[in-house]
Amino acid sequence: MSVAPGARAWDSDDDDDADVREDEYAAADDALAPEETCARIERLAVAHARALLLPPSPLSPPSRERATRDAAAVEFAIRDVRAAVYAPGAGADAGAYRLPANAATTRVRLHDARRPAAYARLWKLLATVHHHLSERRAITQRALYYLLCARHPKLFPPGRARLVAAALRDAVTLLNCTRAAMGVTSASRGQVAGRVAILTPEDGVWRDFSDASAHFVVPGDVRAVERARLRSDARFVLIVEKDAAFDKLCRERIHARVPCVLVTAKGFPDLATRAFLKKFASEFPRVPMLALVDWNPSGLLILRTYRAGSSGGALEASRYALDVKWLGVRRADLERVDARARQPLTELDKAKIKNMLAAETGASQASELRAMLESGMKAEIESLYPEADGGVFTLSEFVVSKYLRGDYF
Template sequence: MNQEVPENRNVLEAIEAVFLRIVLQATEGNDVTLKITPKPRWQDVGIYRGQLKQVSPSRTTLVSFRQSPMKFAQYCLLMTEIYKSVTEEKIRTKRDLYYQFPTTFKSQPVVDKIVEDIARTFNVKRSALKVVATTKGMFAGPLDIQTDSGNGSRKIASAQDGATLIPTKGLTSASLRILVVPFDNPFVLVVEKDATFFQLLERKFHAKYPQGILVTGVGHADFATRALLHLLTSPPISLPGFVLVDADPHGFEIMAVYKYGALRSRIPLTPADERKIKALLTRVYLAEKPEWKREPFPKELETLLAGGFKTELQAMDAFHPRYLLDNYLQDKLEKMSIFAADARTEEDQSTWLHC
């Protein structure tokens, strides 16, 4: 494996050449090695017309089976998986590759580095390896997202020319505008995996379904992805939505998350959490002010300890982006007559907003 592979040589031929070289080395009884073109060092690059350019010849390093058997195996395994993906025209993500062999690669950055090394060694773009970076929340199709300001409309995301990251801010803003390009029978298709999302785009999904808006949250969708999906499938837009997931329990769970939301912030208490609760219940201010023991503060701590779970405020986002403001806070403040301050004593002015 070396950088001298001609540019017009395809990836399959390059990988075949690597393994042929390995067989020849092993047959001759020599140490089996791989020639790798690593990432350029800072001293190897310079500024040319405002851009970073490599100015020194590319370096090569040897990965020896005898000296680094695990590292050697990692490179060979990834090349094998890349060969399969190119042969089958199947797009993979770096994340997929790592989670398929977590005990071999130990961490995601190991996969990331090796993939980039292979692309540089073969002198091809990473996309030629059928490997894409893992991202969070993307959409593609006849859709623009804009915000209105005092200076007019400003486009913050458009997917008409390909996959676009879903903006993480502004999706709950009152100034937001979702513009769907007019088509007959428009719809939203939510895809579980980003590899499948890219595969559909590569195979010209929009040539067959120009009215379709593809969305992916890469597994369990983040808040921005679910917020965008809610905007697209709720009035006034009200597009029909469909979900494409694996036919397994995990896939059905993901489908349920998209449809109903997820209380992902309901987390088991840790031993440290339990110690903290017990310590709080013995604090001096509870002992000096016995009436507090009748208030929600200690009761909530005891409920947490008995239930064994804690919940973060972000869990409310699962119900609706505005649930915290329009439902939870409104209900609590009304129950505590917060707006009738003249009817409350000074001591009453300090109270707790609790679940």
């Protein structure tokens, strides 16, 4: 697998995300001391300088990297011999600085002469992370973006948060550690309500969130999420795409009808919300997790991200992959809904569906995407309870009836 700075396999709207195959994550470190992460950054800088400056080994065959050495288009190949980092064309007996283990075939291009700005952004980000870790300070990804914008506006222009996210994903891969180990946290959007009590080390008090107005705000620090303690008698967890639908289900007190926990990330799932769900799943493995998302490309992309993470190319998201069942909205659910509640697909929607179909391996999801494309229509969760018509049924009735019938996959 080749990882170029900023490359993404399929797009999402979340700048806090990154994922990888399970075998790649197995070697990543998320419990590094700040000193060790700083040391890895320093070793990486030394290894990169050596690769640029050392002459090629006379025993090595010619390579395209060597031919373009003057342009400094240098790659580090992370091999399966405890993942030493070699200068291009160097053999296993050549001098090299070692980096932590990674997948056997991972190749990370640090300097592509065709994309010099991405190279510069990566090293500016690493320098900033190193400075904060040296002072044992953490920083949110959003604050890191604003800091880099202020200090290096030509490399990180305003309104381009994805550039910071791309550089951060490459740093995660190169250092073989998580963002938390680099002292970078995310601003969580997650909220939790229903039949769950939570104790966080920060306040040391058990808090019950079964009251309709009481919501737990998921901390942005993944480590804080993982240290929390949970109690629950829920029969299922409902992951709700939208904040409005989440609030409606809370007002309807769905958890009083059937014991359940409601979770929303207010759109595309952030890492901290997925970490909370993973912790819940590990402590209550028999409680199914169900998802309620819009019947549109974005809704299915959100479902896919909860299940497998986004293809951002870093080492974190597969750790928080979840066994999430799709409760709705699905094509069959719309048979009882007024056709006027649907909306036409845009050209961008159609392009997204075609891209997703090319990557989709699940037959059921692919069938829904094809039906969406053939109909030329999409529908939101709100179409299930049109307020103008008084609503055919409450949203909680829809969810409970589908749960009791086992109508999810």
